[in-house]
Amino acid sequence: MQYDSRIPIYLQVIDHIRKRLLQGGIQPGEKLPSTRALALEYGVNPNTAARIYDEMEAMGLCRTQRGLGTFVTGDPGAIERIRRETAARLTGDYVREMSEIGFAPRQTEEAVKEVLTSCGY
Amino acid sequence: MQYDSRIPIYLQVIDHIRKRLLQGGIQPGEKLPSTRALALEYGVNPNTAARIYDEMEAMGLCRTQRGLGTFVTGDPGAIERIRRETAARLTGDYVREMSEIGFAPRQTEEAVKEVLTSCGY
């Protein structure tokens, strides 16, 4: 994995894991790699790997059990809830930012349609 | 103005000025405040204010003329170009992020429509 040096590595890794979670690539309740394994997998220092799980736990994405490992939040509804919240935040931010640079609602709608069709959807 | 301490202040101020530009609140060719005035206006350190104009000049948003002051890029077409580029980047990022968390194109389109109508548009 390539990192953008302008953004903290731990945030980029969290983002990557969260995407895998929200895409369904990681199941609720599933055991995540140990911090040492995560460090190898993402090519970071074990301390940084530990920080990644620390922050993810603070976000409610996983829970850690001493001596056992780190586990994805068990409740399947929780993942779906986070998915919806993330989508709502992204959409809200997007619409607000477009209006702030002078795009009318219809223009914003058009812009999205254009990109979606240009991607072959 | 309230600042998000996780993001460099100078970037937040630049963002704010760029919005005013793209919304038409600041006209092409217009003279911008002196760094001292900018520092007072935004409540930032004079060093930070200087950096703001430095970075904006590097972005092509303005030009500094020694002894005269700092001026917004004169060409009206340039502003419009930046506006379109910004919109394209925002839209592209938004669509990509939505698809990354498992939203199909039609769902993304629906999400945007929902937010736009819920805002009374």
Add this chain to the structure above:
Amino acid sequence: MQYDSRIPIYLQVIDHIRKRLLQGGIQPGEKLPSTRALALEYGVNPNTAARIYDEMEAMGLCRTQRGLGTFVTGDPGAIERIRRETAARLTGDYVREMSEIGFAPRQTEEAVKEVLTSCGY
């Protein structure tokens, strides 16, 4: 039983058993469950269950007899002694902590009365 992941499980279980002892839920001299049974009862690893009895024995709360099992300290006076010691420790700690955050003795006394009456006593 729900465990606080920041505190060793074996300490939380010991605390729970000690409370049952001091409340009279477990009688002096009574036989305690086998480590395997304890593990099931509290939903912990058998290794952890063994450690629980180890530590409790070191605290003088119980005694293990090979081939027979683990027994609560027989002397009824010992239980009462522990009860008094625990109360003294709790009260001492409480008063000290309250004074450390700036509560005068009379304020501390009032705080206790308030809570006791609010609980319907």
Add this chain to the structure above:
Amino acid sequence: MQYDSRIPIYLQVIDHIRKRLLQGGIQPGEKLPSTRALALEYGVNPNTAARIYDEMEAMGLCRTQRGLGTFVTGDPGAIERIRRETAARLTGDYVREMSEIGFAPRQTEEAVKEVLTSCGY
């Protein structure tokens, strides 16, 4: 300062600073030492000092400003609120724990009075 090796140093330092705050030894809005100065003052590694302010910020005790330093929560009411919440938590826990080991409300009240008078109050 002497540390209890069974408890993370950063928690012990936070506890110490919080007490100074709640006792009024540190004023709301006041600048706290830099992480490097804190490290020297408490004899810990700069990394540990940074973690101390990190956690304190998460608790709402202080706020950090990049390039400027770390400042105690400005709102004077906030400190008083935390003081009251802490007292309520301590008292609630104390009363509950005493009742859990079989102390009646009047006995608990007596225990507190005894300790307070024995301390010469």
Add this chain to the structure above:
DNA sequence: GTGGTCTAGACCACT
């Protein structure tokens, strides 16, 4: 084997 903590020292961005 697992996470938690700590030290040591480095580099960077921001004010």
Add this chain to the structure above:
DNA sequence: GTGGTCTAGACCACC
């Protein structure tokens, strides 16, 4: 000078 991040490596408690 300030905090933020990262690496390296160590030791410990817990399961």
